[in-house]
Amino acid sequence: MSDFAASLGNLSKNDRKDSVMLARFGLVMNPRIWQPAPLEIRQLHALLDRLDTLQATMQQEENRLDTLQLRERYPKTVKESLDESIEFLKQSMQTIRDQIDDHIDRHPGLKHDQKLLATIPGVGALTAQRMIALIRSRDFTKASQVAAFMGLVPVERTSGTSVFKRPRISRRGILSYVASCLCQW
Structure with a gap:
């Protein structure tokens, strides 16, 4: 937007001038109206975001376990709690991965895109899923x-x-x- 304003000779910036510049930009450029991503893409994003959160939490718990084991003495109950938490997170991550696969399988367009992306050397299922979510959104x-x-x-x-x-x-x-x-x- 600043380049557009500068191209019109407007070098100042404040809320009033910005609103006028936005209006002029819309009038001159006639941009396309924003549309939200399709529902299946928003759902895929939600599943991928949840998987990311679980993976980050898993890394935190594994780091806690590593730190705990470096100590000479630590309560056995803390280690057991961390082990249980890590196991739960592994199961939850697998459940989300299965849900992502099922979601893609239920939508022919997404399934087609994943197969097409998988033909690219070095692009696996996880990369393809993320690329689909990004590109199709x-x-x-x-x-x-x-x-x-x-x-x-x-x-x-x-x-x-x-x-x-x-x-x-x-x-x-x-x-x-x-x-x-x-x-x-």
Whole structure:
């Protein structure tokens, strides 16, 4: 938004000017109306978020157990409690993983996407599930938009004979995607 404001010669920033600039931006650029992700994607996100939480908690409990075992003397009941907690977390994580697999199996589009992503060398089930949740939660119309969103767009810096830098991968990610969507390049 600041680049848009600067392109119009507006270098100041305050709430009133920001609201006017947002209105002008909407009028000039006519951006697409935001739509929430489909229900099956929101549900997949919720399951993946829960799995992440369980994994973080599991790591904390394992760290506590490691710390406890470094002590010369520790209460046996504390170790037993940690062991029980870790076992419960393992079972809960497996339950969530099964629910994620079932969820994807119940939605043909998600299942198709997972099979397609699995054909990419180095992409396993977990990576594919996360990529599906990320990619399908937005309204991409072209593969180049996905690449820009992920920050995988090469940037070339050459100009005549005086400037020649090695190409690099853009780190702009979502900014490139937003620009390409709004400007409809």
